[in-house]
Amino acid sequence: MAKKTKFVDITKKTAGPTRRTFLVTSGATIAAAAATSGPLIIVPGKAKAAEKVVFATWGGQLQESLTEAYIKPFTKETGIEVVVTGAPDMAKITAQVKAGDVETDIADLAGSYVVPGDKNGLWEPVNTKIVDRSNILDPKFNRANQQGYYTYAGGVGYSEERNPGNKHPSNWAEFWDVKKFPGRRGLRSRPGETLEVALMADGVPGSKVYPIDVERAFKALDRIKPNVSHWIAETPKTVTLIQGNETDFTYAYNGRVYFANREGAKLGWAGDQAYIAPNWISVVQKARNKEAAFKFMNSLLNPERQAHFARLMTYSPVVKGADKFISPEVKKLLPDPLNPNSCFENVDWWGDKNEELTKRFKEWQMV
Amino acid sequence: MLERRAQRLAIMFVAPATIFMLAVFLIPLWKVISQSFTTMDGHFTWAGYAELKTSILFAKVMWNTIEISLMATVVTLLFSYPLAYYLAKQPPRRRAYLMVFVLLPFWTSVLVKSFAFMVVLGENGFINQGLRAILGGDLPIKLLFNRTGVMIGMTHYFIPFMVFPILTSLLAQSPDLPKAAQLMGSGAMRIFFKITLPLSMPGVMAGCLLTFILSLGFFITPSLMGGRKDMMMANLVDFYMRETLNWPVAAAIACLLLLLSLAFISLLSRIPGGKSVLGEAG
Numbered sequence: 001m002a003k004k005t006k007f008v009d010i011t012k013k014t015a016g017p018t019r020r021t022f023l024v025t026s027g028a029t030i031a032a033a034a035a036t037s038g039p040l041i042i043v044p045g046k047a048k049a050a051e052k053v054v055f056a057t058w059g060g061q062l063q064e065s066l067t068e069a070y071i072k073p074f075t076k077e078t079g080i081e082v083v084v085t086g087a088p089d090m091a092k093i094t095a096q097v098k099a100g101d102v103e104t105d106i107a108d109l110a111g112s113y114v115v116p117g118d119k120n121g122l123w124e125p126v127n128t129k130i131v132d133r134s135n136i137l138d139p140k141f142n143r144a145n146q147q148g149y150y151t152y153a154g155g156v157g158y159s160e161e162r163n164p165g166n167k168h169p170s171n172w173a174e175f176w177d178v179k180k181f182p183g184r185r186g187l188r189s190r191p192g193e194t195l196e197v198a199l200m201a202d203g204v205p206g207s208k209v210y211p212i213d214v215e216r217a218f219k220a221l222d223r224i225k226p227n228v229s230h231w232i233a234e235t236p237k238t239v240t241l242i243q244g245n246e247t248d249f250t251y252a253y254n255g256r257v258y259f260a261n262r263e264g265a266k267l268g269w270a271g272d273q274a275y276i277a278p279n280w281i282s283v284v285q286k287a288r289n290k291e292a293a294f295k296f297m298n299s300l301l302n303p304e305r306q307a308h309f310a311r312l313m314t315y316s317p318v319v320k321g322a323d324k325f326i327s328p329e330v331k332k333l334l335p336d337p338l339n340p341n342s343c344f345e346n347v348d349w350w351g352d353k354n355e356e357l358t359k360r361f362k363e364w365q366m367v
Numbered sequence: 368m369l370e371r372r373a374q375r376l377a378i379m380f381v382a383p384a385t386i387f388m389l390a391v392f393l394i395p396l397w398k399v400i401s402q403s404f405t406t407m408d409g410h411f412t413w414a415g416y417a418e419l420k421t422s423i424l425f426a427k428v429m430w431n432t433i434e435i436s437l438m439a440t441v442v443t444l445l446f447s448y449p450l451a452y453y454l455a456k457q458p459p460r461r462r463a464y465l466m467v468f469v470l471l472p473f474w475t476s477v478l479v480k481s482f483a484f485m486v487v488l489g490e491n492g493f494i495n496q497g498l499r500a501i502l503g504g505d506l507p508i509k510l511l512f513n514r515t516g517v518m519i520g521m522t523h524y525f526i527p528f529m530v531f532p533i534l535t536s537l538l539a540q541s542p543d544l545p546k547a548a549q550l551m552g553s554g555a556m557r558i559f560f561k562i563t564l565p566l567s568m569p570g571v572m573a574g575c576l577l578t579f580i581l582s583l584g585f586f587i588t589p590s591l592m593g594g595r596k597d598m599m600m601a602n603l604v605d606f607y608m609r610e611t612l613n614w615p616v617a618a619a620i621a622c623l624l625l626l627l628s629l630a631f632i633s634l635l636s637r638i639p640g641g642k643s644v645l646g647e648a649g
Contacts, residue, residue, distance in 0.1 A: 091609040094407075116612055120407060189595065190610075230512065231595045246490050355611035362606070363424045365595040366431070 052081040053292045056088040056107040060236070061259045062313065069309035074299045080292045090117065093284060097122055102286045106293040109146065109280040112192055112354045114347040118145055123282035130294040135301065138338060141278050141318045143347075148278025149300040150315040153335035153342070154193055155271035157252025159242050163268070169249055170270040172201035176220070178227045183248030185224060186241055189231035191361040192350065193275050194221070196343050197251060200273055206343040214357065218364060231365060242267060254335055258314040271335050277345035278318065278337075310334060396625075403618035415615030419623070425603065432600045435514075435589070436582040439521040440575050446522060447529035447574065452563075454530070455537035473527050477520075481591040484520055485511060488592075516592035521582055528581065529574040536570025537563070569639040576635045580628050600624050 055071075057063055063084060071082045088107040096102045097120075109117065117123050123145035126133070133142045141148035156175055158168040163183070169175040175185065175197075188194050196209050198220040204213075229247045232238055238252040239260045257269040281300065283293045299305065306317035307325030316334045317323065323331065335342070406412045419425045450469065454462050472480070487493050488510040495507045510516060540563065548558045586601035598606075600620060607617035 089609065090612055094612060094614075112610075120612065244489070244491060355613060358606075358610060359422070359424050362598065363427065366424075366427050366598065 051079065051289070051292055052083055053289050053296050054083045054085060054103060054105045055293075055296070056085045056093075056104045058087050058108060058235075062255075065309060065312035069305050069312060070296075070300055073302075073305060074296055077299070078292075078295060080295065082296060088113070090122075093117075093122055094120060097285055100286060102284050102288065104284050105287040105289045106281060106283050106296060109282055111277055111280070111345050111347050112190075112350065114143070114146055114280055114282075115351045116354065117282070119352060121285055124285050124287065124290065126283070126297070127290075127294045130291065131298040132301065135303070135319045135321065137318050137320055140344070143280070146280040146282045147297055147300065148280055148318055149297075150306070150309060150313070150318060151276050151278050151335070151337040152315050153254045153271050153337075154197070154251055154275040154277075155254060155269050155273070155335075157239060157242055157250045157257050158248065158268050158270075159245075160266040160268045162245070163248065168268060168270065171273040172197050173203065175249060176201040176224050178224075181249070183227075184229035184246075185227050186230040186232050186238065186247040186250035187224070187228055188238075188251055189233045189365070191357040192354065193251065193277075194361070195357070196275055196345075198224075200275075200343060206273060206339075206341050209343040210346045210349045212349065214360075218360075221364070239265070239267060254333070255313045255315045258333060272341060274335055274339070274342045275345070276335065276337050276339070276342045279315070280347075399618050399621050402614055403622050404615070406615060407612070412615055415613075415619035418613075418616050419619055425620070428598050428600060428603045431596070431598060432583060435517060435521075435585075435597065435599060436579050438514075438518060439525060439582045440578045442518055442522045443525040443529045443578050444571065444575060447526050448533060448571070450526070451530045451533035451537055451570075454534055469527050469530050472523055477524060477587045478591075480523065481520060481587055484516070484523075484592060488516060488519065511592060513594040514597060516594070517589050517597050520588035520592045521585060524588070525578045525581065528577050532574040532577065533567060533570040536567045536573075540566050572638045573635065576631055576638075580631045580635070583628055583631075584624060 057066060067084070071084070075081055085104065088104070088109060090113050093102075093104055093107065096104065109123075114123075125145050126142075126147055131147065133147070136142055156169050156171070167181070169177065169181045174181055178185075187197070195212050195214065195217040198217040199209050199212065200206060201224070202216060202220040204216075230237070230241055230250075232241065232250065235253070235256070238250050239256045241247045242250055242252075243260065243265055252267075252269060254269055254271055254274075257267045260267050281297060283290055283297065287293055301319050303317070303319050303321040304325055306319055306322040309315065310317050310322065310326055311330050314330070314333045316337050317326075318337065326334070337344075403415050404411055404413070406414070454465055454469070457465060485492070489495070490507040490509075490511075492510075494510060498508060510519065544562050544566075545558045548562055553561070584601050585599055586605070589597045589599045590602050590605075601624075604617050604620050604624075607613045607620065
C-alpha cells in the first residue's frame, strides 16, 4: 500500500457539464477508513458524494449560524459537502502547506493572518472566474487573496443591570474616563484593535487612525492600564466576564452581545465609535478541493444568504441588495460598516508589523 | 552462552520502547533543533538565537520563568516537608491510605484542575463568596489571574513530586538514631534539627530540583491562572509559534529551555538523593 496520498486532477480529460477533481487514494482517507481495505478508487458515478470542502472557522454560535445561512443551502444546491473543522490555526496551516499535505481547503482568517500568510504563500489568489465579486458594497472587501464576507464591530460592552441608562461609557474617550465612569475595564490582550481603540480614546477620529501613531497609542494605553482588570485573549470572555461580574466595561463585539442577550443576558453595547473589520476568508494553497472551495466562497456573497446570516448574527452584509431581505428591527442592530465615525481595519498597514508590535505590547504588559 | 542469551532477551524487551521513543521523541527533537537554525523558507540561519540575544521580551520572560520556578519550589517545599514528616511517622498501613490523598492531584488533568480552580478562586468563586459572607464588604481578594493564582495552581501540582523524595529519605533513616539521641538527653527540637533534617537533605534537594525543572516548562497554569505579568518560556514558545509564526525563534527558545533543564538534571544526578529520583540504583 502506498504511503503517500495522491490526487489526480482529471478535469481536463473529461468533458461534461460538471468538472470535478477526483480523488485517487490509498487507505489513508476518511472514506477508506470507513470500511474498505486496500486502494480505493472513486469512480465517476460515485464522485458526487465524495466532493467536499474542508472549512476551518471559529466555533460556537458563529458556526451554527454559518451552517444555517450558508452551508446547508450550498450543499443542497451543489451537492458538495462542507466539513467544518475547528478554529483556523496559522501554525497548523503553515505546517500543512510546508509539508504539502493540506487538510483545510478554505479558512476564516483573523486580520493578523492576512498579510503574513500572503507573504508565506499560504493563501491562494481568489479565482474570480468562479467568485463573482461585482456586487460588493465597497471594493475594500475584495483583496487579491481574500474575500471579506461579513463585518463585525468592536464597541463598548456593559451590563444593562449594573450600568443602566447612561451610566456607561458610549465611546472610547468615555471608556478611558475612569472618573466619570468608575469600574473595571477589559481590553484585548493584543495590539491589533487595542492600539486603534486607544487612539480613538485619545481623540483621533476613526477615519484618521491609520497610519497608527504607535507612541501615542501606547501613551494612551498607559493611562488606562491601572484600570484594566482583564486583558482578554479568548473572544468569548469579552461577554462572559461582564456576565460573571468579573469586569464592568469591555471591548466587545456586537454579535457576541446580541447572542448573549438572545440567551437571556442583559448586556448593552455602544457602537457609535466602533472598530469595524471584515471577516476574511481564503482558500489555502495546495488545497485538495480548490475548485469546490471557490464555489463555496462564491456562495458566501449571495445577497439572500448574507441577509439570513445578518439576521442570525447581527454581523453586517457586504453585498448590495442584501438589505432588502432584512427587516427594519434587525437593520437597527447592524453596525454600518461604512460609518465615518468608525475605524475600518487596515490589514495592509499592519502588514508584518504584527510580530514587532505584539512583542512590544507583551513587554509593555509585563511592566 | 547463557549470558548472550540473556542479552538477546534484554534487547527484545527494550527494543519496542526504544523504537517508540526514537520515533516520537528523538526524531521530533531533532526537527526542533534543526528548525531553530532554519528560516521559514528553508535556509540556514542564526537569526533565531541572534534575536533572543537582544530581545527584551525574552530576557523578561526568562527571568520570570526562573523567578516563578524558584517561588513555586520554595512554596511547595514549605507545604511538603511537614506533610512528608507526618507521613513518615505513620504506621505503614495508614501511610498507604494517606498517600492516596497526596497522589490525587496526580490523577487529575492540569487543564481540568485549572478550570476547577477558576470556579473556586474567581471573584465570585466559593472562597470570595465565603469571605464576603463572613467579613461583609465588597473587596474580593484577587486569587486568580495574578502570581498568587499561578502559585496555587503550580504548588498543587508539584506537592507529590516533593513529598515522595523527602518521604523516601525520611524513611531511610534508622529509627535508632533519634532513640540514641533521646537516650543521651537530646530534646525533640534538637533531634529534628541535628539529625532528621540533615539526613533528609538529599531528599529535599532532589525534590526541589525536580520541582524546579518541571516548573521551567510549565504552560497551562500560567496561561490560564496567571495575569499579564506571568508569561513563562513555554508561553513564549507558543507565542512565536502561533501568533508571529516565527518558528526559528520558537525552536531556539525550546532548545535553550532543554539545555537549561539538562543542566539541572545533571546537577540532580550528582546529589545523593537525586539518583533515586532519576531511577538509578543506590
